[in-house]
Amino acid sequence: MSDDLIPPSPQYDPTGSPPPDDAVLFAENEPFALFERWFREAKEKEPNDPNSMALATVDASGAPDVRMVLLKDFDAGGFVFYSNTESAKGRQLEAHPRAALCFHWKSLRRQVRVRGQVALVSDEEADAYFKTRDRGARLGAWASEQSRQLPDRLALEKRVAEFALKYGLGEVPRPPHWIGWRLAPLTIEFWRDRPFRLHDRLVFSRKGVAAEWVKSRLYP
DSSP states (O other): OOTTOOOOOOOOTTSSOOOHHHHHHTOOOOHHHHHHHHHHHHHHHHOOOOOEEEEEETTTSSSSEEEEEOOEEEEEEEEEEEEEEEHHHHHHHHHOOOOEEEETTTTTTTEEEEEEEEEOOOOHHHHHHHHHHHHHHHHHHHHOTTSSSOOOOOHHHHHHHHHHHHHHTTTOOTTTTEEEEEEEEEEEEEEEOOOOOOOOGEEEEEEESSSSEEEEEEEO
C-alpha cells in the first residue's frame, strides 16, 4: 500500500486556542434537545446530506450489516427512516427489531451514536411522508425489488417505465411493502473531537423507553 494513501494522524499545536467549552456544548440535560441543536448546526455546516446516518442491523446468522440511510423525522419517540420491508434491512429488522445509528458530521468534527428498539411507523404516517417524495422516487419504490438480484440496468429502467405507464399522470400510491421504522433509543452518545485523541463523550442512557434518562461522561 502506498504510504501516501492513508492520511497521517493529525498534528496539533499545543499553544493553539482550545475548542469551545464542553459545558456549553453539552448544556442540555435531555438528549433530543441536544440532538436538535447539533442537527441544526449540521444543516448549516454540512455540504451534503446532514441527515445521513449509518444504520446497523444483524442478519439471521448474527453477523452485523450496515448501510447509509436518511433520517426523515425525529422527536421524543425516536428517529424515523423509510425503506422496503422486503429488502435485506427490512427482513433483518423484522427478525431482530433492534438497531444502531451513527451520525457523523465531519465539518463539525462530531458524531452521535444511537442504539435502541425498532418498530414500524403507522400507515398514516408513512402515507403522509410518501406523498412528499418526488414522483420519480415514488415510482422507484414500486419498481425496485430492493436487495434482490438485478440482471442489468435496463431491467430496472423497464420496470420504472412500466409503473410510470400504469399510473400515468395520476397519484402514485404508497406500495404496501414500503414503510418506515422508528428507532426508540435506549442510549444516545454525543462525541466531540478534541486534540491528541482526548475526545469528549457524553452518554444518555435509560433502562426502557418509559424510563428516565441518566447522563454520564466516558473516557475517550
